[in-house]
Amino acid sequence: MMHRLAEKEQAVSPLLTDMYQITMAYTYWKTGRHCLHSTFDLYFRKAPFGGSYALFAGLQDCLRFVSYYRFTQSEVDYVKSVIPSCDQEFLQWLLTVNCASVTIHAFEEGSVVFPSEPMLRVSGPLAVVQLLETTLLNMVNYASLMATNAHRFRIAAGPEAKLFEFGLRRAQGPDGAMSASRYSMHGGFDGTSNVAAGFQYGIPVFGTHAHSYVQSFCSLSDCFADTKHFISSKDSEMSSQAFRDRVTRIRDTLDLASRTSDGELAAFISYAFVHPSSFLALVDTYDTIESGVPNFMCVAFALFEMNHQPIGIRLDSGDLGCTSVKAHSAFHGIAEMYVSRFKAPRDGVLNMVSKLSIVASDEISVPKLLELRSMNHEITAFGIGTHLVTCREQPALGCVFKLSSVQGKLRMKLSEDPAKASIPGEKVVYRLYDQHNKAFGDVLALSDDKSLRGGESVELRRRQRPENVITVVPHRIRKLLQLVWCGEPDVKQLDPQQYIKMATSRMKMDVDELDSEVVGVVCEPKEYPVFITSSLYQAMRKLQCLIEIRNESDR
C-alpha cells in the first residue's frame, strides 16, 4: 500500500499467516522437530487461463518479507492469547526466530514458468520454513497471476498497441491495486492510471478527464469562470478568452455548431488551454460522432494553430471498433473541411491528424481484444481495468507449497489424482535449447544429479507420462533456479523502476526463446514438455512403493 514508509516498515508482519502454521510450529518445537532441515517447493499444478505457462512474479516482496522477519513482543503476546496453554519458553523462542538459516532458490522475476516447476525452493529449519508458507504463497500467487494476465492482454493486443492499466477502483483494496499496476508492467504494459504506483515504482502514469468533468460544464460561459490563475508568463501568449474565441470561430466556420454540446466544448476548451501539450478528450459524454469528435476537432485545430500537437480522443462506451473507424473517418473529413475553409497547409494538418491517438477503455477483455483484431478498427491504445486486475477469467493461480525433503530424506504427497502428487527431493530446473537457441523443454532433476550436459544425449521422462523414456540431445542447457537468499539477500538490490525493467526484459528474453504457440493466447496452446530425469523418476518410484507398502503392512 502507498504508505509513507521506510523499507523496513513496509515489511508485513509474520502474523500474516494461517493459524495452523503457528500451531504446527509450536508442535514441532515442543516435540523437538523444529530444527529438522527441510525443503519446500512453491509451484502451480496447472497453468492459468487455459494456457501453458505463467510469468513468475513477487520475488522482491518475498525477499523483503524474509529480510525483516521478526516477531515483536506484542505479536508474541497475541500468539499467547490464541494458544493460552503454550509454553513461555516457546514464546521466547518465537521472539528469536529469523531467516538467517533459511536459503531460497528462485526463478528470475519475470521468467516464463511451467507447471510443477518450483518457482521458489525454500530450505531451512522445519518450523521456520513452515511459518513462511502462507505469506510467500500470498506474495507469489497474485503477483504471478497478474503478470501472466497482463502478458495475455499484450499478446492479444499485438505489439504495436499501447496498453494502460486502469484498474485501481476495481482491485482488491489499495495493495491489490498497487500490485496490479506493478505486475502489469512485467507482462508488457506501457503504464498505469495509478499515481501512487508511479510515485512508488517509477511506472509511467496517464490520465486526462472523466465524464463528470464534462458534465460539470453547462455552457460556453463556464469555460473560464475565474482567470486569476492565468497569470504566469506562459499563459500570456494567448488569453483564455482569445483561445475560446478561436475555437468557436473554427466551429462556426466549419458549421459544426448545430448538433454539438456547448458544455462539452467548454470542457474541452478549458482542458486544452490548461494542458495544451497533452490534450486528450473523452468524447462520449453526449454523442461521440455528433458532438464529441467535432468538438474535439475544433479545439485540436486551435491548438494546431498555436503549434501544439493534440494527443487524441478516448472512447469509453458503445461499439468501440466501429466507433473508432467512424471517429477516424470524421477526423479526416473535418480536417479536409478545415484545410479548404481556412486555406490551411494540407500536409501540416494531415500530419497532425495522422498522429491522433484513439484510446478505448470500456470493459476490455482478452476475447474483446482478439475480436477487435479480427475486424477493422482504428484504436491505438487501450485502458484496461476490471478484466485485468481481477483476472476475471481465473482469479486465483492456486500455487502450493509442498514438503520435498526432511533431513536429506525425500518426501512426497501422494494423491488419487496423479497430477496432484508432489515431486520429492531438493531439485533444480533446466531449460533445454536446440541449435537455433529455441527452448524445447524443461527438466526437473535432483540437485546432485550431474547427468545433464549441453551437447550430450540424455534419457528423460515426461512429468505427466513418466512410463516412456525419451532421449534428447540439448544443444545447450540453462539452469533456471538461482540462489536469491542465504540468510541475507544474494541478489543485487535494485530500485523498483530498474527491477521492473529487469523483470520485463527477462520476460521478453524467455518469450522470444519459446515457440509462439506455447506462449500465445490460443484455445489449445501447444504443450511444452516438462521432463524429469531418470534418477528422479527412480527415486519417485521407490518412495511411492515405500509409502504404499508402509500403508499396507510395513510395521
Place this chain on the structure above:
Amino acid sequence: MMHRLAEKEQAVSPLLTDMYQITMAYTYWKTGRHCLHSTFDLYFRKAPFGGSYALFAGLQDCLRFVSYYRFTQSEVDYVKSVIPSCDQEFLQWLLTVNCASVTIHAFEEGSVVFPSEPMLRVSGPLAVVQLLETTLLNMVNYASLMATNAHRFRIAAGPEAKLFEFGLRRAQGPDGAMSASRYSMHGGFDGTSNVAAGFQYGIPVFGTHAHSYVQSFCSLSDCFADTKHFISSKDSEMSSQAFRDRVTRIRDTLDLASRTSDGELAAFISYAFVHPSSFLALVDTYDTIESGVPNFMCVAFALFEMNHQPIGIRLDSGDLGCTSVKAHSAFHGIAEMYVSRFKAPRDGVLNMVSKLSIVASDEISVPKLLELRSMNHEITAFGIGTHLVTCREQPALGCVFKLSSVQGKLRMKLSEDPAKASIPGEKVVYRLYDQHNKAFGDVLALSDDKSLRGGESVELRRRQRPENVITVVPHRIRKLLQLVWCGEPDVKQLDPQQYIKMATSRMKMDVDELDSEVVGVVCEPKEYPVFITSSLYQAMRKLQCLIEIRNESDR
C-alpha cells in the same frame, strides 16, 4: 496490511488515485472552478452475483482516508514531475487540500443496499471531491463485494454450519487478504485462519495442521524426537512416552494397525499431546477412511481417557459429502468396538463422539454448498478460501461515482442504455415498511422533498419503469443515509472488533426485515422495488429534455 503502524500512518496516500483526477483538479483550479459546491453519488447499477442486493462495507476505511487526507511535499513534488507545466501556485494549493469542507452521508456499514442507491453521497468543493473518487471506489468496491459474497456463503450453508475464511494465500496480496478476513465477518462468518486479521480486528482465528506436517513424520519413533521441552508441570500428568503407548495399545486392541499409516499416527499423537484440548486432525494425507479416521479415533480415545474432548477431523479432498458420511459412520463403528473391548462407559464415549466436528475445506463454492445441502452429509463446518476471497463468480462490484449536482443545479449522465443514466440531485433514501415491519421497497427522493411520511399515501414510480405511477401507504419509513463526515467524523469511533459486531448486527437486522426470496441465494431473486418520488421524476424529465434540447439547438 498488517503493518505495525499507528492509525495515522495506516492512512493511504492521496496519490492512490487515477491520474485524471489530478489533471482535472488542476484544470478546475486553473479555470477557477475548483470551489464549486458539488455532490457525487457512489453506487452500483446492478447487484452482484445475479442477486438483488449487496451489503455495504468499507466505510471505516473511507473515513480514515478522508480524516488524514493531506499531500506531503514529496507527493506534490511527484505531481510536479508528471505535470511539468503546472503552476507552482497549484502545487501550493494542493499542499493545503484537506477534507474539512467535505460532507459525507452513507448507509450504515453492513446495510443491505439495492442498485442505484447512493451508498456514499459526497459533497464539497468540486476539485476536492473529484480527487477522492478513485480511492473511495477502491475502498468500497471490494469490501462490499466481499461482504456480499460471504453472506451468500452463509445463506447457502444455512444458519447452523460454522464458516471460516481460509483465503489468505489466494487473495490479492496482503491487503486483499486482510479485507477478505474482515468483511467475511460482516457477511456472517465465524472466523478466519488469518492470524494478522485476528490481531488487528479481533476476529476469532482457527487452524490446526497441514499435509506437510503429517508428511514430515515417517514412523512412530518420530513422535517425540526430543522431549526436553516437556518440562512444565502440566506435562507431568502423563509422559509423552506413556501417551504414545496408550494410543498404540488402543490401536492394537481395536485391530486398527493393519491399514493405517504409522507416520500419520505419529503426527496425530504429537499434535494431540501438545494441544490436548484442541485436537483436530487433517485425515486425508494417505487414505481418509482406511488410515486417517482410524488413526484419529485411537488418539481421540486416549484423550478421552485423560478427560479431554477431541475436536474432530478436517477433510481437504475427495467427495466431501460422501466421505463425511463414511467418517461419521466410522466414528460410531469404532466407538462401539472401543466400548466393547475396553468395557468403556458407553454413554460417555457416545457423548464424546457426538460432539466431534467434521470440517470440510476443498474448493468450497456457493453451488457446492447448495449441492451438499441437498444431499446427506455430516459436515459441521467449512473452511472457504479461493471462491470466497477472489469472488470468483463475479470478481468486481463495479461501483461508480457520478456527479449529481453543481452549485445546487442538478446534473445527470445520459446514456443510450437507460440503466446507465444517473439520477440527478442531492438525494436521500428511505426504506418502506408494512404493518408487519417487513420492508417492501426503497425510495430515492431529493433531500428537500417532504412528501414521504409513515402512514400516509404517496405516489411513486419504479426506478426502471418510471412511466407508471404506483400509490403506496407505508406503515413506517426509515431514512437510510446518515451523516458520517462533516469535516470531521460524525460517527462514534469504535475499535475494529466492536465495529465488526455493529456491522454484522446491522446486516442481520436488515436481512430479517426483507423477504427471504430477496436476500437468498436463488437463481432468480424476487425483485425488490427501488422507487423514485414524483418530484424526482419530474426533475429528471425536465433535465433530460434540457440536455437533449441543448444538444439539438439551444445556443
